[in-house]
Amino acid sequence: MKYFIASDIHGSAYWCRQMLQKFEESGAKRLILLGDLLYHGPRNDLPRDYAPKEVIAMLNPLRDRIYAVRGNCEAEVDQMVLDFPVMADYALLALNGLHIFATHGHIFNEEKLPPLMDGDCLLHGHSHLLKAEKLCENGISFYHLNPGSTSLPKGGNPNxxxxxxxxxxxxYDFSGKELASIEIS
Structure with a gap:
């Protein structure tokens, strides 16, 4: 089964539209959102076409197709306007025979690991830096996965x-170019 994963929309109506177009084109069953959906945060510049109300209007109709976790920019008021759960710090996902610890990345990340077993996946956003790698920490081999940022990429990465x-x-970038890939065994 196919899943579409995105993080750090930060209220950009432009990039949310681009993301949802790619989601529909992909044929993915679900959209996994790794936090920072509506607010740009005090450390970030305003993203292109900053319009959180438009982002809300685009995401709410997909409520039955979204798995989401809370980013460091989410607040209780965001949950009041979103029709899908967004306040969990993490989600444990069993997808395609994989065990995935999905989180935003501000609490758990590759430097502060959650409880993982050999072969598990740590999936997060927050850093705005894409990753697809296998790491070993304290004798545990795991996959470190980060889709990068939909609206505010960092480190010279594209959206x-x-x-x-x-x-x-x-x-992928939004032109469809593959940026990084890993087969999870």
Whole structure:
């Protein structure tokens, strides 16, 4: 099964529209959102076409197709306007035979690991830096996956999203160019 993964929309109506177009084109069953959906945060510049109310209007009709976790910019007021759960710090997902710890990345990340077992996946956003790698920490081998940022990429990365297709995690830019990929065994 195919899943579409994105993070850090930060209230950009422009990039949310682009993301949803790619989501529909992808044929993915679900949209996994890794936080920072509506607010740009005090450390970020305003993203292109900053319009959180438009982002709300685009995401709410997809409420039955979205899995989401809370980013460091989410607040209780965001949950009041979103029709899908967005306040959990993490989600444990069993997808395509994989065990995935999905989180935003401000609490758990590759430097502050959640409880993982060999072969598990740590999926997060927050850093705005895309990743598709296998790491080993304290004798535990795990997959470190980050789709990058939909609206405010950092580190010279382009705006990006990811697809989990069966056991392959691939990060793309919005022109469709593959940026990183890893087969999860």
């Amino acid at each position: 990006s999203y990811a697809i989990l297709n069966e056991r392959r995690f691939t990060v």
